[in-house]
Amino acid sequence: MSTALETRDLGMRYGRKWALRGCSLRLPTGSVIALVGPNGAGKTTLLQLITGLLRPTEGTVEVLGRDARTGSAEALAQVGFVAQEHPLYRGMSVADLLRMGRSLNLRWDRPMAERRLADVGIPLTQRAGALSGGQQAQVALALALAKRPALLVLDEPLANLDPIARRDFMRTVMVAVAEDEVTVLLSSHVIADLQAVCDQLVLLKDGSLQLAGAIDDVLAGHRILTGPRTDAEPPVPGLVRATHSDRHTDLLVRTGTDRPEFHPAWRSHPVGLEELILAYLEQPTEIAR
């Protein structure tokens, strides 16, 4: 499988504070990648480094083998980006936005953009500012996809959208993945919405990478162990998080095998994506590695 995105020891410092550091990633083409982490984890910084909007303090970032740091027209042409709140020029009509896109980009597939907008019932004559939030998101997405990007980057695309608009937005993205084999990288707080759409997970916290890989592999590599309550932190290798109730203790452990060596009184269960992500986000950072 070829590589869509590769970073090596990528780091970004603002003044004395590192927003992102030591980030090494390799993600396959054709995948849909979820970038998750709490506010201030470095998600937007990473996305802006990938789209060439920021130049890294250290390390490298390549999109389909092209150095994203140069900001060359070719490097920019292969990345489509929808920023948070999907900003548009509110006074311009949808047709004006499409015309502007054509003159600003090397590649521009206007018929495809018009077909996408017709599919979701957005008239080209409408002023962008008069559209609903969900429709504005669809216009921003159609503009990003009209570049025919190899990589589509979406920063919090689902925030501020109602459930129907969320589903419609993700439907357009997923159809683009199926039809154009675009690779998608999206950051999100809405963890519950990710499982049906993403196949790769990148988890950031405090500017450092906690977890990266295919979601199926990540889930298969973790188990929940449930057993009698223990007050002492159990010496389990790969322990991510221990939670205690009055009678029992739940341990989330990173493990290769289905049943790690542990006391037979402990039962082992698979872990769900949301539970796994929350456990990593809640734990103190130093246990992570």
Added chain:
Amino acid sequence: MSVFQFRLDGSSGVPPYLQLVQQVRQGLLLGHLRSGDQLPTVKEVVASLAINPNTVVKAYRQLEHEGMVNARPGQGTFITASIEPVAPGPYARLRHSLEQWVRDAHAAGLDDETVTAMFASVHSELRTEGAA
């Protein structure tokens, strides 16, 4: 127009690809799907469920691996197997003993939720032991 329509339950905790696989299996068991029926194309499933195409491909590959479907290039994915519905004898016997068990549980004061939880717990325990 395909004869079959997939659903997706985001809160079930079952991975999406497995939900698709289970729905085909269940469709065969219940007789909604028969040998020769065509499943929706990957693009149709993606457009109707807003689901990752890789997930649909994975589900179809698993179904093919299990011998339930056959992917014909350029034509689509077709049901090849028909799962034998449970024979009437064992079906009646299992249903009868389950009815008896549920009656016992209610007589012992267990509510619906506890009954369901107990079944799920025993089932998953046996499955992790490889006995079911």
